[in-house]
Structures are given as structure tokens and as C-alpha cells.
Amino acid sequence: MAAPRHSRGEDHPAGRGRDPGAAPGARAGGRRRCDGGAMIAFPISAAPRPVPARRPRPGAHPLGLVWTLVRTDFKVRYHGTVAGFLWALLKPFTMFVVLLGVFSFVFASDRHYKINLIVALFLWDFFAEATKVGLTSLHAKGYLLTKARFPSWILVVTSVSNAVITLGVFSVVIVAFLGLAGRPPSLAGLGFFILYLGQYLLMVVGFSLATSVLFLRYRDLNQVWEVVSQAGFFVAPIIYPLGILPERLHFYLYVWPPTPVIQFSRMVLVDGVLPSTRAHLFLAGVTAVTLAAGILIFRRHAPRAAEYL
Template sequence: MKIEKTKTMNNKNSAHLPGLIWTIIRTDFKTRYHGTLGGYLWALAKPLSMFAVLYAVFSVIFSMDPNYNLNLIIGLFLWDFFSEATKTGFLSLQAKTFLLTKTKFPPWIVVLTSASNALITVSIFSVAVCTYIFVFRRPLSLLEISCFVFYVFLFSLIIIGISLAASVLFLRYRDINQIWELLLQAGFFFTPIIYPLNIVPHKFHFYLYMWLPTAVIQFSRSVLVKGEIPTITAHIMLLSGTAVVLFAGTALYRLLAPRSLERL
């Protein structure tokens, strides 16, 4: 039985795609925050209030660490980026049913743009935290800032890999996002966000770093707070982990996506 694909000019015409990506990002932002600064501040309020509560409680316990507050807020914002972006990624195709069943355009655009709101939030935070460190702590070198931007970029690739797979799996298993939320809850405590990594016995560090958010958060803290660039080996491990997640997510998406729209 020979199966042939649909071959039309629609598959080749891509002049409108940049405009489409921009419009989806802009309208998603507008829908979520009603296009106001006040609305947008709500996005910052969640990690900031979390920071206030956790700082009040744990700064007493970890009072010997002078960088505890900075490490905590970097960890919280990066975790919030990961958590929010992947949760939106799970529902991304479902949320855009009204467009995807209308006409032919690459569904991966919807998955990709689903992380945009979380990316905007983490970008604003990054500028704020770098400015704070520069003004009140120590001058940041260009290399340190570049490393931090690189880690956020790798984090975005990890999120895209997870979201690509999750978006098509969600259409088959409608409760998988609830399972992911449970994993995120466990992951929050597994990742050294509210506690310093050095309170965990060294022999367990490898396992903590296998969970990629740990690596991204620790590396970011290292370059921003301590001014220490992680080793080449550490970078290779992070890059390999990112490549595996992105490749696996893309492969699963390519396998399941062609018939996924029939499930919308």
C-alpha cells in the first residue's frame, strides 16, 4: 500500500510565518495580561511573593550564607520559567484548536510561541538581577553575562523539547498535564532552590545534576553570584543533556504530530 503525502504550495509558502509568530506572541500576551502594565505585574508577583515567604522562613535557617537571598531569587525565577513554560507547552495545541483546524500552518509554531510569556518574564528578571548585582555587589564581566544568557538559551531549548513531546502526548492522554504538575512539585524540592547544594552529600550531586534544571540554576548562580565559570566538562554535560531532550522531544513530535490534529 503506497501512502503519499499531500503536496501543495501551502507547504512551501513561508513569507507570512514571521508575522504569524509575532502576532501569536503579541495576542497571547494581550489575552493573558489584558495589554496593561498592571496586568503584566501579576506575572512578576507570583515568584516575588514566593521569594518573600521563602526568604523570611529559610534565611533564618541558612543565615551563615551571605548570598542566600540572591541564590534564592535566581533559583525561583528560573524554576518559575521552567514550570510555567512547560505547563503552557502541554496545552499549547489544545489551546489553539480554533486556529489549527482552520487552515494549514506548521503546528510547531504554536508550541514554540507558547513559551513566549514565560520567556518575557525571565528576560525582564535577568536584566533586573544583573543590574542589581552590578550596582550593589560586583561588576559583571561580559563573559559572565554571556554565560548566563547561554544557560537561559539552553533552558529554553530544554523547555521546547519537553513542550514539543508534551503537546502531542496531551492530545492522547488528557490527564498527563496533571501528572506533570505532580512531577514539577517534586522537582521543585529535588532542585536546590530553597536549600544550598552543599548541604546535600557530595556523592548525590551527580544525580541532582542529571535533572537539568539543577544544572542550569547552579551554573547561573555560579557565574552571576560567585563569578566562577563552570568547567568545560560541566558545560559538555549540560549541552549533551539539552541535545538529548530536544532531540527526543522533536522525534516524538514528528512521529505523533501528523495525525494529532484529528484529535483536536
């Protein structure tokens, strides 16, 4: 008498102990009987190993990012060629020669006026260019914030690098010209001039930090600033000496950041006179207030900057 056929799970030991609710194809492995009665071995498939969560890539070092962004801006502006680099050095020099030639002809009777005018024009040009670029820096380069993790203020600070390079070259040119003209500034004068440039840069950075985040929400801000800067050109003592105005107005003119820097730079470079301690304290106060206000505004609005990019 033929023995009763067992179920497939009982026919092979691999089927014993298997979860009754599991699908037939979910067995770990063994042999499977085909229609012809032959036993066919199938490979054992291991359960997929869990993939660990990818850790976020740490941000790069801020100094390395600053150098990379400065170098990139320089190459973009001057196309990364040797001629472009030479032009970056020659542009302030050629502009100085052109202005000196024109003003020497127009203002031949006043030797100091033309030098004072050239110094003021270059210092103003730095302020106008740097603040204009800094205002739109986050809007122009905000896409980089989605590519890597780094502080957003780096985009603002590095945006003024080209203007800083131009100002640095001009400073060397004007000091060399004064030396060749027989009126070299003193070491103390050079030291204070460098101090003024540093404070000037800090004021520009503070302004750029504030306006860069505000521009993301108020897109007309660049148009407003263009009008303000045009009016500010005549507020600062660039084309006129400060002494022609009543003394009671001097304080209000000195609140405008370019005014004390232009006036003090003229004094130490051309006139050979050091400003008073009170004047230096005033400039330090204007610098501190401008930078602190820019940092506070930036820290308040920067966390939501991505919503407006």
C-alpha cells in the same frame, strides 16, 4: 392546393442541424412561434463556463505567524492595555522586591543565600509555567490549524512567550540589583548566563513538543506532570545548597534540566566563578538530548494530531 405544413424544425433555419434528442428548450436561440402565430425572439443563452478549481492558499511566513501569536498571547494575558504592559514589566520586579525583603529578614546572617534562593525561584518558576502551558498548547489552540495552513510546532513554541518575557525582565532586574549592590557580574559571566537561558529555553521547547502531542491522546498527562513538577522542585537545588548532598548523587540531580541551569547561573552571577568545560559539555548534552527527543516524538505523532483535537 395547400402545401403541407413542415415541422417546426424545418420551418426555421435555426432548427436545422439540431440534435434530435435535445430538449425543445435547449436550442441556442432564435425565434419561437406562439399560439397566435407571432414570432417571439428569445435570448441566446451561452453554456456556463467551467469554474477553475481554487488553488489552496499558501501558508503564511513562519516568522510572521510567530510574531502574531506572541502578540496575541500577550494581549490576551494583559488585556492589551498600557497598564497591562506595565504590569508585565513590574510583576517580576515587585516579586523580586517582596522575596528580597522576606528572605533578608529570615536569612539575615547569610547574604549569598537569599540571592541564590531568588535566582533559583525565578528560574524554576519559568520552567514550571512554560512546561505547563506548552503541554496543553496544541489542545488549547488546535482550532487555529483549521483556519490557516502553518506548521503545528509554531503553536507549541509561541505558547511559552509570556514566560520568556517574565524571565527576561527578571534577568535585567537581578543583574541591575547585583550592580547596585557592588557585585556586578563580569562580561564573561553575563555571556554564559545568557547561554544558559538559551539552553534552558531549548530544553523547555523540547519537553513541550513531546508532551503537547502526547497530551492529545493521554489527557491525564497534565495531572501526572503536575505531580512530577512538585517533586522536581525539591530535586533541584532551590532551597538547599547542592553541597549538602553526597557527591555520588550529583550526577542524577544534574540530569533534571533545571538543576544545571540553576547551579551554573548562581555560580556566574553571584559567586563570580565559571563552571568547568566538562560541566558546560554536560549541559550542552542534556540540552541536545532533550530537544532531539522532543522533535522526534512530535514528528511521529503530529501528523495524526488532528484526529484527537
